[in-house]
Amino acid sequence: MALTEGEAQTSAGAPPDEGVGGPDLSAYLTETGPGGRRLDLLVSGAHCAACIARIEGELADTPGVASARLNLSTGRLAVGLEPEGDPGRVVRALDRIGYPATPYDPDSARQAQDREGRELAMALAVAGFGAGNAMIFSVPVWAGLFGQELGPATRTFMQWASAGVGAPCAVFAGMVFFRSAWKALRAGRANMDVPISIGVILTLVVSFQETLLMGRDTYFDAAVTLLFLLLIGRWMDHALRRRARSAAADLLALQAPSAVLLAEDGTERMSPLRLVRPGDRLRVRPGERVPVDGVVETGESEIDNALLTGETTPQPVHPGVTCRAGALNLTGLLTLRAEAACEDSTLARIARLVESGAQFRSTYVQLADKAAAIYVPVVHTAAALTFVVAWMLGIPVREAVLRAATVLIVTCPCALGLAVPAVQVAAASRLFRRGVLVKSGAGLERLAEADHVAFDKTGVLTEGRPRLLNADPTDIARAAPLARASSHPLARALAEAAGEGPAATGAIEIAGQGIEARAEAGLMRLGRAAFVGAPLSGNQTELWFRDADGALFRFAFADALRPEAVGLVAALAERGLSASILSGDVEAATLRVAGRVGIPDWRAGLTPQGKVEALDDLKAAGRRVLMVGDGLNDVAALSHAHVSMAPGTALDASQSAADLVYPADHPERIAEAIDTARAARRRAMENFAFAALYNLVAGPAAMLGFVNPFVAALAMSGSSLVVTLNALRLLNGGRR
Known part of the structure; x- marks a missing residue:
C-alpha cells in the first residue's frame, strides 16, 4: 500500500514528537506559484492576541513553513508551505501546543463560531442565574456581621444554600476561563484567564473550607458574580468578531451564484460559479452582474463599476475590454472569455484583503496580558510566602490559609479586567445616543490614536448619485x-x-x-x-x-457635495488630523471636490488594491489613518486601515468591515466620535493607574494581616466599582 506524504516522512525517521503521519492533506493544498503552496486550516481555541502570537510563532519554527497568518475573526489559518513542506507536520505542531486544526471549510467555521457563541451565551445565563440566587442566601449572612447575628445553625444553612447554587454555576460558567488558562499554562505562559481562574477556584475552596468548619466568611456569590461580569465582556468580544467575519461573506455574496456558459455550438447552460475556469466563454445579459473577471469577446454595452471603483459614470465596454467580477451590465448583451476562477476574481481578492486586514491587536489587551504575565508570579508567590511566613510565626494553619487567600482575593484582577470593557461600554453608549454604532472596542481605542483621515469621495464627501x-x-x-x-x-x-x-x-x-x-x-x-x-x-x-x-x-451632471463636508474637514484640522482623498472616480471629479473641501492631498482612479497601497504609504510615513468609505471598492481599505468608519447608507459589506458606523446625513459625528474615543483613552489609562495603585496598597496590607477576607471581598468589589464609575463619566460629555 502506498504511503501518504506524511507517512513516508515518518517512516523515514521523523522526530519522535511528530507522531504518526495522519491523514493525507494534499487535496486541501492550493498552488500559489512556482513551488509554493498554501494550506488553509480551521483552528480551534484561539481567542486573543497571545494565541495568535503563539500559533504563528510555533509555525515560524516549523520546518517547511514559509509563512503563517491567523485570522482571529474567522479562525482561518493560512499557512504558506515551501516545496518540501509537509502539511501533516503543521497540523501536528498545532495539536502539540493545544490548538487542534482541521481543513478549512466555511460552513464548519461558521458552525464553530455559532457553537462558541451558544456556549458563551449559556455560560453567561448560568452565571447571571447563580449570581442573583446565591446573593439571596448571602445577604442574611452579611447582615449578621453588622449586629444582626444569626444562630450558627441558620448561618451554616445559608452558607450551604449559597454553595448549592453558586458553586455549580461558578464551575459551569468558569469553564470558559479554565480551559483558556490551562492552555496558557501548558504553553508556558500566562494570560488574564490564569489569575481569574486561580482566584475563582481558590475562592470556592476557601468558602467550602469555611462552611465545613462553620466559619463566618464565604464567597460563593462573589465568585459567580465576578464570572458574570467577565462573561459579558467575553460575549461582546465574540459578537464583534462575528460581525468582522461577515464582512468577507458579504463581499462574496455580491458575486452571481451561477454563470451562463457557452458551448462551442453556441448553446447555453447554467453552471455553478465554482465550476467556471479560465478560458470558459460566458454570456452576461443586461441587468446581470459579471460573474468572474473576463475579457469581452463580442457585444457592446455600458457597465456600472460604482461598487468596484466608486466611479458614478457608467463605463462603455467593447471587444477586448476587461470586465471585473461584480460589475453590473447595464445595456447590451456581452460574451466574455473568463480570465480567472471565482476564487481568484476581483471580489475574492478584495475579500482576502479584508480578512488579512482584520487582525489588529488591541494595545490595551496587550497591556492587560503583560500585566497578567507579571501579576501571576508576583501575586501568587506573595500569597505562598504569606502562608509560609504566617505558619512559621505560629499562626494556625487555617488562619494562615485565610491570610493567603485574602491576598489573592484582594488582588484579584477584577479592576484590571474591567478597566477597558467598562470604558468601552460607556463610550459606545454615548456614541449610540448620537447615532454612531461602535462595532469594535479595539476600533474605538485605535480611533483615539488616529492622526490622519483618508476619505473616499463618492457617498462620503458627496451624496453619491449624479444630479442634473x-x-x-x-x-x-x-x-x-x-x-x-x-x-x-x-x-x-x-x-x-x-x-x-x-x-x-x-x-x-x-x-x-x-x-x-x-x-x-x-x-x-x-x-x-x-x-x-x-x-x-x-x-x-x-x-x-x-x-x-x-x-x-x-445636460451636465455632477455628484453634489454634502453641505457638512467643508465643516467636517475644518473640524478635523482643529483636532490635529490631516486629511486626504482616496477615490476610484476620475481625476477631474476628484480634483473638483478636493478643491471645494480644502484637501490638497488627493488620488484618483484607485482600484481597491490601490487604496490599500496608498494606506500602506501613509503607514510607512508614520501616520495612523482613519479610513472613511462606503463602497465595495472601500471594503479592503476599511479593513486595512488603522481604524475605519462607514456611513449608515453604505453597502452591508462596508459596514461590516468598518469599526464604527455613523449616520450618513451627519458626517460631523466623525469628529464627535474622535472626541469620545480620546476621552475614553484617558479614562482607560486612569483605570489602569488606579488598578495598579490599588494592588500596590491592598496586597501588602493583606500580607501583613491588616485585611480579613470579608474586607478583602469588599475592597475587590469596591475597586471594580471605582473603575466603572470613572468610565461612566464618559456619558456626561465629549472632549473631557
Missing part, C-alpha cells in the same frame, strides 16, 4: 420622454428632474450609446455626444439630446 446641473426647464421637458424610457443612471437623473410624465413609445436602447425613438417629425436621440452628432465638450459628465428637428441640447 442648472438646465432650462423647457429643454428638460423636451428630453424627458426619452429619459423616462431608459434605465441609464444619467437618464434616470434627468427624468427625476423633469418629474412625472409620459415615456416615449417605441424607444430602442443602443448598447453603450443611448436611446432613440421616432416621432412624427423625425428621429429623437438621447445619449453620448457621438451618438447624437454633437461635439465632445470636455471632461464633465454629460448627456446630449437631439430633437426631431435636429436641434442639440446638452
Whole structure:
C-alpha cells in the first residue's frame, strides 16, 4: 500500500514528537506559484492576541513553513508551505501546543463560531442565574456581621444554600476561563484567564473550607458574580468578531451564484460559479452582474463599476475590454472569455484583503496580558510566602490559609479586567445616543490614536448619485420622454428632474450609446455626444439630446457635495488630523471636490488594491489613518486601515468591515466620535493607574494581616466599582 506524504516522512525517521503521519492533506493544498503552496486550516481555541502570537510563532519554527497568518475573526489559518513542506507536520505542531486544526471549510467555521457563541451565551445565563440566587442566601449572612447575628445553625444553612447554587454555576460558567488558562499554562505562559481562574477556584475552596468548619466568611456569590461580569465582556468580544467575519461573506455574496456558459455550438447552460475556469466563454445579459473577471469577446454595452471603483459614470465596454467580477451590465448583451476562477476574481481578492486586514491587536489587551504575565508570579508567590511566613510565626494553619487567600482575593484582577470593557461600554453608549454604532472596542481605542483621515469621495464627501446641473426647464421637458424610457443612471437623473410624465413609445436602447425613438417629425436621440452628432465638450459628465428637428441640447451632471463636508474637514484640522482623498472616480471629479473641501492631498482612479497601497504609504510615513468609505471598492481599505468608519447608507459589506458606523446625513459625528474615543483613552489609562495603585496598597496590607477576607471581598468589589464609575463619566460629555 502506498504511503501518504506524511507517512513516508515518518517512516523515514521523523522526530519522535511528530507522531504518526495522519491523514493525507494534499487535496486541501492550493498552488500559489512556482513551488509554493498554501494550506488553509480551521483552528480551534484561539481567542486573543497571545494565541495568535503563539500559533504563528510555533509555525515560524516549523520546518517547511514559509509563512503563517491567523485570522482571529474567522479562525482561518493560512499557512504558506515551501516545496518540501509537509502539511501533516503543521497540523501536528498545532495539536502539540493545544490548538487542534482541521481543513478549512466555511460552513464548519461558521458552525464553530455559532457553537462558541451558544456556549458563551449559556455560560453567561448560568452565571447571571447563580449570581442573583446565591446573593439571596448571602445577604442574611452579611447582615449578621453588622449586629444582626444569626444562630450558627441558620448561618451554616445559608452558607450551604449559597454553595448549592453558586458553586455549580461558578464551575459551569468558569469553564470558559479554565480551559483558556490551562492552555496558557501548558504553553508556558500566562494570560488574564490564569489569575481569574486561580482566584475563582481558590475562592470556592476557601468558602467550602469555611462552611465545613462553620466559619463566618464565604464567597460563593462573589465568585459567580465576578464570572458574570467577565462573561459579558467575553460575549461582546465574540459578537464583534462575528460581525468582522461577515464582512468577507458579504463581499462574496455580491458575486452571481451561477454563470451562463457557452458551448462551442453556441448553446447555453447554467453552471455553478465554482465550476467556471479560465478560458470558459460566458454570456452576461443586461441587468446581470459579471460573474468572474473576463475579457469581452463580442457585444457592446455600458457597465456600472460604482461598487468596484466608486466611479458614478457608467463605463462603455467593447471587444477586448476587461470586465471585473461584480460589475453590473447595464445595456447590451456581452460574451466574455473568463480570465480567472471565482476564487481568484476581483471580489475574492478584495475579500482576502479584508480578512488579512482584520487582525489588529488591541494595545490595551496587550497591556492587560503583560500585566497578567507579571501579576501571576508576583501575586501568587506573595500569597505562598504569606502562608509560609504566617505558619512559621505560629499562626494556625487555617488562619494562615485565610491570610493567603485574602491576598489573592484582594488582588484579584477584577479592576484590571474591567478597566477597558467598562470604558468601552460607556463610550459606545454615548456614541449610540448620537447615532454612531461602535462595532469594535479595539476600533474605538485605535480611533483615539488616529492622526490622519483618508476619505473616499463618492457617498462620503458627496451624496453619491449624479444630479442634473442648472438646465432650462423647457429643454428638460423636451428630453424627458426619452429619459423616462431608459434605465441609464444619467437618464434616470434627468427624468427625476423633469418629474412625472409620459415615456416615449417605441424607444430602442443602443448598447453603450443611448436611446432613440421616432416621432412624427423625425428621429429623437438621447445619449453620448457621438451618438447624437454633437461635439465632445470636455471632461464633465454629460448627456446630449437631439430633437426631431435636429436641434442639440446638452445636460451636465455632477455628484453634489454634502453641505457638512467643508465643516467636517475644518473640524478635523482643529483636532490635529490631516486629511486626504482616496477615490476610484476620475481625476477631474476628484480634483473638483478636493478643491471645494480644502484637501490638497488627493488620488484618483484607485482600484481597491490601490487604496490599500496608498494606506500602506501613509503607514510607512508614520501616520495612523482613519479610513472613511462606503463602497465595495472601500471594503479592503476599511479593513486595512488603522481604524475605519462607514456611513449608515453604505453597502452591508462596508459596514461590516468598518469599526464604527455613523449616520450618513451627519458626517460631523466623525469628529464627535474622535472626541469620545480620546476621552475614553484617558479614562482607560486612569483605570489602569488606579488598578495598579490599588494592588500596590491592598496586597501588602493583606500580607501583613491588616485585611480579613470579608474586607478583602469588599475592597475587590469596591475597586471594580471605582473603575466603572470613572468610565461612566464618559456619558456626561465629549472632549473631557
